[in-house]
Amino acid sequence: MKLSVKIEPRLETPRMLGFVIPVVSLAAALLSGAVFLFFLGVSPFQAYSTIIRSSLGDAYGLSETVVKAIPLAMSAIAVMLSFTMLIWNIGAEGQIFMGAIAAAASVRYFFVDNHIAMFAIMFAAAGIAGGAWAAIAGYFRARWSVNEIITTLMLNYVAMNLLNYFVYGPWRDPASLGFPMTAPFPDAARLPSFWGTRIHAGLFLAILLPLVFWVILRFTRWGYEIRVMGENPKAAGFAGMSYIKNVVLVMFISGAIAGIAGMCELSGLQGRLQHGFSGGYGYTAIIVAWLARLHPIAILTVSFLMGVLLVGGETLQIVMRLPLSSMLVLQGLILFFVLGGEFFRKFRIRILSEGVPITQPTSSEKEGK
Amino acid sequence: MEKITKRFTGVTANLDVDFDVRPGEVHALLGENGAGKSTLMNILYGLYRPDSGTLAVEGRDVSFSSPRDAIAAGIGMVHQHFMLIPSQTVWENMILGLEGLPSLLPKREIRERILELSSRYGLLVYPDAKIWQLSIGEQQRVAILQMLYRKANILVLDEPTAVLTPQEAERLFETVRQMTSEGHGVVFISHKMDEVMALSHRVTILRKGRLIGTVETASTTKEKLAEMMIGRKMIFQIEKEALTPGRPVLECASVCALGDRGIPAVSHATFMIREREIMGIAGVAGNGQQELCETLVGLRKVESGSIRVNGEELTNSFPKTFIDKGIHYIPADRKGTGLVPNMNVSENSILKRYWNRPVSRKGFIDWKEVFSFARGLVSRYNVSTPSMETPVRNLSGGNLQKLMLGRELSDSPIAVLAVHPTWGLDVAATKFVREQLLAARGAGGAVLLVSEDLEELLSMSDRLAVMCKGEIMGILESPADTPVEAIGLMMAGTPAEEALASILQGGTRS
Numbered sequence: 001m002k003l004s005v006k007i008e009p010r011l012e013t014p015r016m017l018g019f020v021i022p023v024v025s026l027a028a029a030l031l032s033g034a035v036f037l038f039f040l041g042v043s044p045f046q047a048y049s050t051i052i053r054s055s056l057g058d059a060y061g062l063s064e065t066v067v068k069a070i071p072l073a074m075s076a077i078a079v080m081l082s083f084t085m086l087i088w089n090i091g092a093e094g095q096i097f098m099g100a101i102a103a104a105a106s107v108r109y110f111f112v113d114n115h116i117a118m119f120a121i122m123f124a125a126a127g128i129a130g131g132a133w134a135a136i137a138g139y140f141r142a143r144w145s146v147n148e149i150i151t152t153l154m155l156n157y158v159a160m161n162l163l164n165y166f167v168y169g170p171w172r173d174p175a176s177l178g179f180p181m182t183a184p185f186p187d188a189a190r191l192p193s194f195w196g197t198r199i200h201a202g203l204f205l206a207i208l209l210p211l212v213f214w215v216i217l218r219f220t221r222w223g224y225e226i227r228v229m230g231e232n233p234k235a236a237g238f239a240g241m242s243y244i245k246n247v248v249l250v251m252f253i254s255g256a257i258a259g260i261a262g263m264c265e266l267s268g269l270q271g272r273l274q275h276g277f278s279g280g281y282g283y284t285a286i287i288v289a290w291l292a293r294l295h296p297i298a299i300l301t302v303s304f305l306m307g308v309l310l311v312g313g314e315t316l317q318i319v320m321r322l323p324l325s326s327m328l329v330l331q332g333l334i335l336f337f338v339l340g341g342e343f344f345r346k347f348r349i350r351i352l353s354e355g356v357p358i359t360q361p362t363s364s365e366k367e368g369k
Numbered sequence: 370m371e372k373i374t375k376r377f378t379g380v381t382a383n384l385d386v387d388f389d390v391r392p393g394e395v396h397a398l399l400g401e402n403g404a405g406k407s408t409l410m411n412i413l414y415g416l417y418r419p420d421s422g423t424l425a426v427e428g429r430d431v432s433f434s435s436p437r438d439a440i441a442a443g444i445g446m447v448h449q450h451f452m453l454i455p456s457q458t459v460w461e462n463m464i465l466g467l468e469g470l471p472s473l474l475p476k477r478e479i480r481e482r483i484l485e486l487s488s489r490y491g492l493l494v495y496p497d498a499k500i501w502q503l504s505i506g507e508q509q510r511v512a513i514l515q516m517l518y519r520k521a522n523i524l525v526l527d528e529p530t531a532v533l534t535p536q537e538a539e540r541l542f543e544t545v546r547q548m549t550s551e552g553h554g555v556v557f558i559s560h561k562m563d564e565v566m567a568l569s570h571r572v573t574i575l576r577k578g579r580l581i582g583t584v585e586t587a588s589t590t591k592e593k594l595a596e597m598m599i600g601r602k603m604i605f606q607i608e609k610e611a612l613t614p615g616r617p618v619l620e621c622a623s624v625c626a627l628g629d630r631g632i633p634a635v636s637h638a639t640f641m642i643r644e645r646e647i648m649g650i651a652g653v654a655g656n657g658q659q660e661l662c663e664t665l666v667g668l669r670k671v672e673s674g675s676i677r678v679n680g681e682e683l684t685n686s687f688p689k690t691f692i693d694k695g696i697h698y699i700p701a702d703r704k705g706t707g708l709v710p711n712m713n714v715s716e717n718s719i720l721k722r723y724w725n726r727p728v729s730r731k732g733f734i735d736w737k738e739v740f741s742f743a744r745g746l747v748s749r750y751n752v753s754t755p756s757m758e759t760p761v762r763n764l765s766g767g768n769l770q771k772l773m774l775g776r777e778l779s780d781s782p783i784a785v786l787a788v789h790p791t792w793g794l795d796v797a798a799t800k801f802v803r804e805q806l807l808a809a810r811g812a813g814g815a816v817l818l819v820s821e822d823l824e825e826l827l828s829m830s831d832r833l834a835v836m837c838k839g840e841i842m843g844i845l846e847s848p849a850d851t852p853v854e855a856i857g858l859m860m861a862g863t864p865a866e867e868a869l870a871s872i873l874q875g876g877t878r879s
Contacts, residue, residue: 220733238700238707240687240692
């Protein structure tokens with residue numbers, strides 16, 4: 001008797017699976033990560049406990065995790081917005097750079113010695129710069145169907161090199177001993193930090209933005225439009241929504257949020273513009289947004305968990321001398337399993353036995369009489 | 370096929386169904402949507418395996434695990450959407466998936482075989498033509514030939530006439546008769562009673578997955594069949610009250626528009642629709658009807674000409690302007706254009722009114738209002754749905770159409786453009802849709818009805834325009850009194866006067 005596996009689409013997804021699938025996926029990822037760590041010659045158990053202890057075990061670790069989660073949550077909201085509309089903004093990284101460049105420029109050229117005024121200027125500059133950067137790709141996409149994945153990705157390199165140009169060239173701090181960085185910002189251009197940690201005022205935005213966008217997507221007319229346009233652009237046109245206008249608008253807002261994330265990172269944490277300014281937050285944000293299944297509130301949680309992984313990974317490098325790339329493998333495994341788990345949300349698998357006659361005993365009895 | 374039972378997650382698609390085809394007969398399979406016709410035929414064709422029951426071909430028990438086995442047993446199926454490769458030629462499609470061919474294709478033999486088969490069954494096609502160059506009717510001939518080429522003894526035709534002109538349908542019937550006279554068995558799936566009565570020898574009726582009965586066509590009537598199909602008496606006649614049309618609502622003057630591929634799709638369409646009238650548009654699908662409707666609601670650019678609504682120039686206005694003026698559109702492509710499949714019933718119900726009070730206030734959507742609106746719509750238009758939160762992709766075709774119809778008609782629109790509104794619907798749903806369109810007309814609305822079903826057009830329309838290749842061949846003022854043959858000629862591209870003259874000369878008045 002042969003067994004055959006059959007895959008059937010689910011008509012409806014049981015509610016319970018909404019919890020079971022992510023948990024099982026995460027467990028499977030950690031398990032296969034353990035195999036991977038084992039082959040690297042370290043004890044998986046020790047590695048995982050190091051990650052947890054260093055990121056959540058004490059106040060310092062926790063604060064560092066939050067510091068990492070802040071830009072992640074903000075840029076994940078940025079990409080989530082465009083993904084909801086099925087516009088693939090892969091360029092959050094570049095938009096973070098543009099926001100930071102614009103914020104640094106406003107500190108350099110429009111400095112006001114007042115916290116609130118300076119914050120407002122930097123906020124606006126970063127938002128406009130990041131937004132415009134993304135809107136370029138959005139306009140090309142809407143007007144001429146130019147693939148936005150390519151344009152946003154390419155614009156990342158342009159933004160990165162633009163930043164390099166400034167920090168290596170005209171904006172380099174003469175006192176930096178040749179390091180590619182600007183002079184430290186004056187105090188008025190810094191976001192306040194709290195509790196003696198590196199947690200800065202960007203935290204409020206990182207919490208506020210997911211809430212705001214949850215409300216927007218769920219309860220507003222515009223949110224409804226975005227969801228309809230993402231699900232079925234044809235139906236959106238049929239209902240009189242302007243797809244072109246909204247693509248550009250959504251890309252602008254998406255880019256603006258990423259730009260502001262860049263500004264917060266710059267003025268809240270680093271205090272100066274420098275080479276290699278964002279640690280790939282724009283790309284990690286894509287993972288975060290997907291893991292959160294594009295749900296704004298879930299993004300908050302996932303950003304925090306991703307922060308755990310980042311902080312733990314750094315410690316792992318130091319304590320267990322694992323290469324940075326091993327952390328990326330772990331991240332990749334988690335993404336792989338969680339996205340793979342999506343399959344079970346949509347389909348179910350049935351195991352059928354083959355080789356038995358099609359007629360089942362009950363009905364053949366009926367025939368026999 | 371004996372005692373076939375097939376269950377899908379929670380739904381019994383077929384329960385103890387017996388079905389057989391004799392050589393040389395046309396056996397019609399009749400039933401509402403979701404009655405289990407397609408499931409039964411897909412089991413016969415090896416696409417599904419039955420949960421229980423047996424299949425036998427020529428007395429021998431068989432078990433198909435794929436269509437390949439079914440084909441080997443001499444069973445062929447022509448689906449509604451032909452499984453042909455557009456970029457390849459007719460002869461290349463003919464050998465698609467055939468095994469045991471020499472690596473160097475014997476093109477000449479294949480062509481000869483095609484020509485031999487096509488002349489024998491009256492299925493004229495040119496073997497070297499590419500599929501995309503062919504009309505739908507010709508493609509269907511290729512699909513049938515494909516099955517005959519595989520020496521199919523039993524041929525399943527799934528709603529074959531849905532895409533044909535009356536003339537083409539008549540030619541198809543000739544082919545079917547030729548096949549049965551040679552001993553082939555044909556299974557004919559259809560919604561159209563007239564065809565079933567005209568063509569079949571026996572009829573099997575399914576309802577909710579169960580076998581209701583198999584009857585000799587000669588000993589039954591349309592009404593009896595309909596009753597078996599839906600389980601209660603059905604009034605076929607549509608009650609249409611006589612109304613005097615009012616002012617023109619929608620006027621369109623010499624409108625030209627391009628199709629999706631940039632080729633002219635509508636050329637110099639001139640007509641108007643008035644209050645309290647239904648203007649029908651007849652024509653084979655793909656002759657510019659849909660493009661015309663899209664230009665009338667701002668979804669397609671008007672290249673030249675003008676569109677006026679209540680006298681106001683609205684050429685190339687935004688779709689929203691047309692909606693706000695009260696022009697509503699029921700597209701043919703329900704899931705693709707008219708609805709958002711992954712969103713739920715209530716979210717879909719407000720697609721055309723989400724910017725208006727009371728559903729939306731100051732940019733916010735009041736979901737309580739939405740739910741009560743959706744609930745009202747669902748009950749008024751008999752949409753059967755488990756809840757307001759069910760994604761509409763899980764609704765059946767009839768319920769999708771009712772939901773959409775309710776959404777478009779509940780505003781008492783000044784004009785409704787309905788494209789194939791009853792396409793693929795069962796008798797009860799069809800009747801409902803037609804009644805609702807008539808009600809819109811009764812309420813003073815102007816209705817444009819695009820359909821392929823001539824019977825529907827003739828019974829519904831006050832006036833009838835016939836389109837062919839993007840042009841309006843003529844507008845008939847009293848369609849019910851016009852010979853069907855003349856309309857057929859117009860659908861094939863003959864101008865109205867010529868068509869009428871040639872039919873009247875021939876003396877064939879129907």
